Amino acid sequence: MNYFELFKFSPAFDIDTALLAERYRELQRAVHPDKFANDTEQQKLLSVQRTAQVNDGFQTLKDPIRRAEHMLSLRGIELSHETTTVKDTGFLMQQMEWREALEDIRDSADPQASIDALYQSFAEYRAQLTQQLTQLLTSEQAEDALLAADQVRKLKFMAKLHDELTRVEDALLD
Template identity: 35%
Template sequence: MNLQSNDFELFEIPVQFAQDHAAMQARWQALQREAHPDRFAAQAGAAQRVAMQWSVRINEAWARLKDPLKRAAYLCELHGAGIQAEDNTAMPKAFLMQQMEWREALDDADSAAALEALNTEVLQARRDSLTECTRLLDVAHDYAQAAQQVRALMFIERFARDVDDRLDAMGTAQL
């Protein structure tokens, strides 16, 4: 193992967006067993510190790889197409119009059924966006376009959380 390896090398998996989650999780658990600080408890402080560094590195890689949004962003960055979410918020007009329509629908939703319908639509948009990420990253290798798709997915994820929050609030209010 090398601390300088990218996450995919560390986990010994292909450098691609589409991944077998169960295989990744099994590899994470194996790496954790191998580098767990408790295995080095009887050794000197330096060995314990190195084990702790490895454990942190493994967990950071796992956090990026298990989350499709983070994995897509990481792949873009590995290929020189940083997401720059703070600096680059430019989106296609059609996408921005969709966001405005969703926001209005969320504001106007006065029933659980209306929120559930909106939630279904947003989840489908998320699935479509992930499919497009797979195509752009694994097939077309168009990392600049994939970075834009990841930024769009970030908007969709944030809005999906807003819908969930609203559903939760509506459920609490009805209790």
């Protein structure tokens, strides 16, 4: 299913999330199962299915990584269950540096400063990746779609690493 069509958006990485939320509420009102309480069982079932599609579409489009994955899936590139790894050696080296910095936080003289520095580093790198991804997703070239898929893989890694850093920070605060 094309969630952009469902929510009446042109496929684009940058979307108006406030408008997305507004359209979500409109769709929910239109297909909510309570609206079909007195209808046939088939109508009720269709309503439940449609509500699930609307919910899934909203969750997909509101999350930038899932939105990019959806855009790529519309172009025949499925990333949601893949195990392909990033082959960019520069990114792999950066991963190693971040992992080492993450491991060194507990022994740091100023753990909070180390955490803040990592958050800043993540934000800067993620901003670069997102900017590149936005450009690649606007291209119609198949090669650019493959490059966009690599950017999404990197962003997924960044999200996991960000979660790890948050857990380390939470553990230090306890």
